[in-house]
Amino acid sequence: MSTITDLAVTALREKIGEDGFDGGSVKFVIEDEGAIMVDGDGVREEDGEADCTLTSDADTFQDILSGELNPTSAFMGGKLKVDGDMGLAMKLGSVLG
Template sequence: MSNVVNAAVDALNAKLGSFDDGTAKFVIEDEGAIMIDSDGARAADDAAESEVTLTASRETFEGMLNGDVNPTTAFMTGKLKVDGNMGLAMKLGSALA
């Protein structure tokens, strides 16, 4: 996995701990994927199953992690794509904010 994914895994685990609401996957374009579930965040293969998949560029993802980018705004402006359970995506977005 890339250094970006590894750094994101560390940041997500520090911010979220475990995520007991379900399984989510972040796909960081041109970098890799991260699974988030009750075990926390970990680098994952793109083929891993999830209830919701969120896809964004490296810049958008890093902005969401550091608080510069609001996840809802990113979605509304097309910078964040959501496929699957929208309610779960909203819970994850709230946890990141």
């Protein structure tokens, strides 16, 4: 586990809670660092199949987690790529943003 993904898992757990994320599975791919899965089982470092995959570089991901960058703005600005269920991405974005 990289330091960035380790910190990201911790930050996501704080934002989402221990009960996990209802409604589907979302995978964050942090380029050159790893992948984080968020679903009804919680938050963990894992690179598996997901209903929605969000991809960004480490700086963008950290800015989203810290609240400095709105996930929708990151997407509209081309800093965050979304593949799969856009509705699920928006639902998670409201939890993070």
